[in-house]
Amino acid sequence: MLKPTSELGSMACPISVERYPTVTLAHGDGGRLTHELIEGVFHRAFGNTHLHRAHDGAVVDVPGRRVAFTTDSYVVRPLFFPGGDIGSLAVHGTVNDLAMCGARPRYLSASFLLEEGFSMETLWRVVRSMAAAAEAADVEVVTGDTKVVDHGKGDGVYINTAGVGVLEHDVDIHPGAVGDGDVVLLSGDPGRHGLAVLTAREELSFEHEISSDAASVAEPVLGLLAAGLEVHCLRDITRGGLATGLVEIAETAGVSIEIEEKAVPVTPVVRGGCELLGLDPLYLASEGRFVAVVAEADAGAALQVMRGYEISRDAQRIGRVLRDPRSGVCLRTALGTSRVLERLAGASLPRIC
Amino acid sequence: MLKPTSELGSMACPISVERYPTVTLAHGDGGRLTHELIEGVFHRAFGNTHLHRAHDGAVVDVPGRRVAFTTDSYVVRPLFFPGGDIGSLAVHGTVNDLAMCGARPRYLSASFLLEEGFSMETLWRVVRSMAAAAEAADVEVVTGDTKVVDHGKGDGVYINTAGVGVLEHDVDIHPGAVGDGDVVLLSGDPGRHGLAVLTAREELSFEHEISSDAASVAEPVLGLLAAGLEVHCLRDITRGGLATGLVEIAETAGVSIEIEEKAVPVTPVVRGGCELLGLDPLYLASEGRFVAVVAEADAGAALQVMRGYEISRDAQRIGRVLRDPRSGVCLRTALGTSRVLERLAGASLPRIC
Numbered sequence: 059m060l061k062p063t064s065e066l067g068s069m070a071c072p073i074s075v076e077r078y079p080t081v082t083l084a085h086g087d088g089g090r091l092t093h094e095l096i097e098g099v100f101h102r103a104f105g106n107t108h109l110h111r112a113h114d115g116a117v118v119d120v121p122g123r124r125v126a127f128t129t130d131s132y133v134v135r136p137l138f139f140p141g142g143d144i145g146s147l148a149v150h151g152t153v154n155d156l157a158m159c160g161a162r163p164r165y166l167s168a169s170f171l172l173e174e175g176f177s178m179e180t181l182w183r184v185v186r187s188m189a190a191a192a193e194a195a196d197v198e199v200v201t202g203d204t205k206v207v208d209h210g211k212g213d214g215v216y217i218n219t220a221g222v223g224v225l226e227h228d229v230d231i232h233p234g235a236v237g238d239g240d241v242v243l244l245s246g247d248p249g250r251h252g253l254a255v256l257t258a259r260e261e262l263s264f265e266h267e268i269s270s271d272a273a274s275v276a277e278p279v280l281g282l283l284a285a286g287l288e289v290h291c292l293r294d295i296t297r298g299g300l301a302t303g304l305v306e307i308a309e310t311a312g313v314s315i316e317i318e319e320k321a322v323p324v325t326p327v328v329r330g331g332c333e334l335l336g337l338d339p340l341y342l343a344s345e346g347r348f349v350a351v352v353a354e355a356d357a358g359a360a361l362q363v364m365r366g367y368e369i370s371r372d373a374q375r376i377g378r379v380l381r382d383p384r385s386g387v388c389l390r391t392a393l394g395t396s397r398v399l400e401r402l403a404g405a406s407l408p409r410i411c
Numbered sequence: 412m413l414k415p416t417s418e419l420g421s422m423a424c425p426i427s428v429e430r431y432p433t434v435t436l437a438h439g440d441g442g443r444l445t446h447e448l449i450e451g452v453f454h455r456a457f458g459n460t461h462l463h464r465a466h467d468g469a470v471v472d473v474p475g476r477r478v479a480f481t482t483d484s485y486v487v488r489p490l491f492f493p494g495g496d497i498g499s500l501a502v503h504g505t506v507n508d509l510a511m512c513g514a515r516p517r518y519l520s521a522s523f524l525l526e527e528g529f530s531m532e533t534l535w536r537v538v539r540s541m542a543a544a545a546e547a548a549d550v551e552v553v554t555g556d557t558k559v560v561d562h563g564k565g566d567g568v569y570i571n572t573a574g575v576g577v578l579e580h581d582v583d584i585h586p587g588a589v590g591d592g593d594v595v596l597l598s599g600d601p602g603r604h605g606l607a608v609l610t611a612r613e614e615l616s617f618e619h620e621i622s623s624d625a626a627s628v629a630e631p632v633l634g635l636l637a638a639g640l641e642v643h644c645l646r647d648i649t650r651g652g653l654a655t656g657l658v659e660i661a662e663t664a665g666v667s668i669e670i671e672e673k674a675v676p677v678t679p680v681v682r683g684g685c686e687l688l689g690l691d692p693l694y695l696a697s698e699g700r701f702v703a704v705v706a707e708a709d710a711g712a713a714l715q716v717m718r719g720y721e722i723s724r725d726a727q728r729i730g731r732v733l734r735d736p737r738s739g740v741c742l743r744t745a746l747g748t749s750r751v752l753e754r755l756a757g758a759s760l761p762r763i764c
Contacts, residue, residue: 086762088650088696089755093659112663113585114508114647115481117578120473127575128468129520130556155467167482167573171524203483206761211566216558220520220573222480225470232466294467297441306446310465343441402442409439409560 066189071182072098081176086206099182100202103189104168108200116200118165122224126161128152129220135409137184137214139258141250141270142345144217145188150272150345151296151411152221153195157276158292158348160231160283161223163195168219169203173212184215195274197221227283233310235290240379241357242315243350245275245370247325248300249332249342255410257331264334266327272345278367279348287360288353295349296411298402299341303349304387305401314382317399320392321376340389341402343410351379419542424535425451434529439559452535453555456542457521461553469553471518477578479514481505484571488762490537492611494603494623495698497570498541503625503698504649504764505574506548510629511645511701513584513636514576516548521572522556526565537568548627550574580636586663588643593732594710595668596703598628598723600678601653602685602695608763610684617687619680626699631720640713641706648702649764651755652694656702657740658754667735670752673745674729693742694755696763704732 073094084091101109108116132148142150149166156163168188172181192199254270257263275294282289291311295303300322308315324332324339332339346369352360357375364373387399426447437444454462461469485501495503502519509516521541525534545552607623610616628647635642644664648656653675661668677685677692685692699722705713710728717726740752 083761084756087755087760088655090753091756092650093754111585111587112659114511114645115479115514115574115576117477117479117512117514117583119476120478121476123472123474124470125473125478125575126468126470127518127520127573128554129522129571129573131522131524131558131571133524133558133560158467159470161468161470165480167480169482169484169571169573171484171486171569171571201481205484205486205569207486207566207569208761210563213560213564216524216560216569218482218484218522218524218556218571218573220480220482220522220571221468222478222575223468230470232464234464297445302441306465400443401446402440403437403444407440408436409558 066103066186071179072102073178075178078178080178081172081174081206083174083206086204092204095204099185103185104199106198106200118200120224122226124225126156126159126223126225128155130155131216131218132411133216133409134255134411136258139255139270140267141254142272143184143187145184146191147272147345147411148217148219149188149191149195150274152219153197153274153276154294156221156223157279158294160227160229161225162280163197163221163223163276165200165222166192166197166219167201168199171212171216172206173214174206174209176214181215195276229283231289231292233291233307236307236311236313236351236379238379238381239354240290240351241354241375242377243352243361244322244374244376245278245348245364246372247323248295248344248347249328249339251345252342252407252410253328253331256407264331268327268331270345271347273369275346275348275369278364278370281363281367282350282360285363287356289350291351293349295344295347297343299343301340301399302402305399308385308387312385314380314385315377315387316380317377317387317389319389321374323372323374345411419456419539424532425455426531428531431531433531434525434527434559436527436559439557445557448557452538456538457552459551459553471553473577475577475579479509479512479576479578481508482571482573483508484569485764486569486762487608487764489611490567492608492623493620494607495625496537496540498537499544500625500698500764501570501572502541502544502548503627505572506550506627506629507647509574509576510632511647513580513582514578515633516550516574516576516629518553518575519545519550519572520554521552524565524569525559526567527559527562529567534568548629582636584642584645586644586660589660589664589666589704589732591732591734592707593643593704594707594728595730596705596714597675597727597729598631598701598717599725600676601648601697601700602677602681602692604698605695605760605763606681606684609760617684621680621684624697624699626722628699628701628722631717631723634716634720635713638716640709642703644704646702648697648700650696652696654693654752655755658752661738661740665738667733667738668730668740669733670730670740670742672742674727676725676727698764
């Protein structure tokens, strides 16, 4: 390891920005400059023995016979927003997808799609942020790739991360496992990520800055599993928000889910922002919030476990799964009326992750 | 499984191209249209039980305690070229990186980065080609992601695939394992992929069409391992070509590699094309060729195994590893002179993979 991540601090870009102020096409042709970029920037930030073997892939140990495998590409704009950036998001998003499978996140890949002319300093800032997020989430970036596309054929930087996690418990967590009588828990206030990115993009300002909730939720998930609680489904509520996530679970499981609007802990700041902008907080993305659908008998214990972790200290019981031939999601409003929630449609907020 | 891949044939696009002739931003917002795209196009093509669980990732069985993990993004232009397209390439490239670790390729992820306005028909054609390549290579696409970026911020479609393979043999194959006396084998004629893409991009025409060599090389690799031969390093000779691949091995291993120019089986068509265009075939990318560095005692047997597979029937012994404190690659030319090979530098051929 060249340098432990935590020592990167605010270290200056290891590539001479006088010589290469921006990324050039030759940084992606597989030759000398590609080598300098990989060694100077990526290996410096993510340094570990896997990367330093300079091989086409990494060979990693997986105790246990089952692994979780997931992927996500990140295209968020702006690259930096209150509470995060494309680099930290690319770690948290994929770590969380592994956690949603009931796995301990272990290894990430990182593939950078760079546009000719992208600032080398900004790239370094993004990569440093990724390295810090990976260290905090206790995962290693073990393999990667770099491509450069012509100016005008990209947008600075896009990042893909794939992830491998290890199933340590004999669990089978997926939407189809949800059943009648289950209880729906939400790990915290929804919607801050989507609103933070949107306000940063549009340069809106509110009295209170809205900061993204993006973070790893692996710890409370592993806590639930270690406690032996009967978790049927986990879902991080990213694109499409809480409402779309619940609709997907309900349709896949063929069940009906009833949510109490007043139990969903939307913060006053998010509620106010949504009212001003005409948005519905139930459809705004979070990147550090998840839904756990658990057996009714374990709901109280599960809530207690979740509240024991800082990231999910405001967890709430928000609804339940009902026997109903019409699969779908029904919201019982604060006024006592009901409305059916559909998937997000129409008013889209593109590129929030 | 909705439909086995092999039955896709030339099936028309499952999404109504009258309604959606092109990809829209809303296809990437996580809502209704995203769902239709995933179900209609990706699940239809890649259909398997993992995808149909509609979960954030796949949980897969891995017999054995070690897995190989790799990633690559594909930005090749044009999207279609003689012998392949971005979809088949995205499968072969990642399958081959797993094979280079000595692993049996098993599972792929597929992440699509689509530009608003990209033709839905063309997307379907690419996805169908990916599915066929995955079936031929005996790997499953078990998890995926779709993002859409604004018109002008992408280039139609970029694809990332990550891969997981299983180590079935107790091997430790990587550049650092190369040592004095080892023999360098090349699995076939180099450079056709790079030249095929370049001629398609520039709309050049030669007397004989040059077709990409892109294909899975997993079979001969697994054959070498099953035969118990002492394989020290494997490297597919993609970006930067044979020369750059060998330089990377030599530098990582701290050895010198001597190559006989006349033993490298460059075809007359590639040689002629390179002469016309002023290119060096040793620096042209292949996507279905690999170098195997093996123990001297096993070189003959290894060559025999490789020649037993169609994809590597023209395998040749091209050089050897020497004790020499100056690590690097030396080419002994047909004229009896020597020249040092460096990494690709300068005359770059961007976006060939």
